Amino acid sequence: MVRRGAFELDLVLTAGPGEVVALLGPNGAGKSTALRALAGLVPMSGGHIRLDGADLRPLPAERRGIGMVFQDYLLFPHLSVLENVAFGPRCRGAGRRAARERAARWLDRVGLAGFASARPRELSGGQAQRVALARALAVEPGLLLLDEPLAALDAHTRMEIRAALRRHLAGFEGAAVLVTHDPLDAMALADRIVVIEGGRLVQEGAPAEVARRPRTEYVARLVGLNLYRGRAEAGTVTVGGGTLDTVDSLDGEVFLTFAPSAVALYRSRPDGSPRNLWRARVAAVERLGDRARVRLSGPPFDAVAEVTPAAVAELDLSEGSLIWAAVKATETHVYPA
Structure with missing residues (x-):
């Protein structure tokens, strides 16, 4: 448990050997606070942190046997790439030669053997990320923490480094906890996802x-x-104030979902009166690549539809427009709440 002013983080989090757990949540949910508490950078007000049976909470950060990759990498600008990676092993008691040999092996594993003598300012964002990962893994940690490790990269580099990171995590024998705001990173890298909101799972x-x-x-x-x-x-x-028909046979409290692409929009009431049909007002229209996302406001309920730009023009969709929205019962999915 962590208390910071009025905010309280109370989270039970487990990660097994070789498992990657992703922490997802909105801004202010407590994701980075959880990671920093694990690392020993934020004091805890209660609870415990156990790694291989040992309670880490009483230990300072440098004695926890944890590797961490920060969002901005935090490479030492005055040290070469090799010395940056060797820094961790040196802090753990390795001699200069042994630490450099280990660092060289890790630079080779991340594909940067030719950059050993370079300074961090000479690296691209993707290269700096790989150096930070090599530095974290060079201490042979039982727990690896990654705080938004891909956030600083452009879209093309992000794809490349995400694939490389996935390979390295697949070969990591310890537990790994990844904080990210990007669902694609979580889906691609994690074995399990933990969602927190307001400091709670x-x-x-x-x-x-x-x-x-x-x-x-x-x-x-x-x-x-x-x-x-x-x-x-x-x-x-x-x-709320409406009903939706479904083909799922459940009774009681449930969640119901449907994809935005399943919502059909009409300027006038459609013939045949689909089972799920309601009058809605357009709250906003957003262009997303070759599709357009239309936000609908209730009553009876709010919804998001996804249509083509041609449909936006044909239906003359704009903020404040009144339209008809429909969803087939077969497009809905219902599960227990």
Whole structure:
């Protein structure tokens, strides 16, 4: 447990050998605080941290046997790449020659053997990230902490380094905890995702399960789904002031989801009256690549639709427009709340 002013982080977090756990959550949820508490950089007000059976909480950061990769890498500007990587082993008691030999092996593993004598200012963002990773792994940690390790990279470099990081994490025998705001990084790198909001765990599971069955609005937005909580009875879910039909046969408190692409929009009431049909007002229209995202406001409920730019023009969609929205019952997915 960590208390910082009015904020309280109370989190039970486990990670097994060879497992990568991703911490996801909105800004201010406590992700980086959790990571820094594990590293010994933030004091805890209660609880414990155990690594291989040993309680780390009484130990200072430098004695915890933990490797950490920060968002801005924090390489020593006055040291060469080789000496940056050798710094950790030297701090753990290795001699100069042994530390440099270990550093050289790690630079070779991350593909930077030819940059041993370079200074950090001579590196690209992707190269600096790999040096920071090599420095963290060179101490042979039982726990590896990664705080937004890809956030400072451009999109192309991010893809390349994400793939390289995945390979290195696959070969890491210790536990790894990754903090990220990017769901793609979490889905690609993690074996398990832990979602925290307001300092509390709100959802946990394998990436595919979290993406398929979000349990909060934040997670639903993250994975791109419309999410509602309501009460199901005989194939109908009551949500706020409206109802949605589904083909799932559940009763009781449930979550209901559907993809924005499943929402069909009409300027006038469509023929045939689809089972899930409601009048909505356009709150916003956003261009996303070759698609457009249309935010709809209720009553009976808010929703997000995804259509083509041609449909935006054809339907004359703009803020304040009144339209009809429809979702097929077969496009909805219902699961217990």
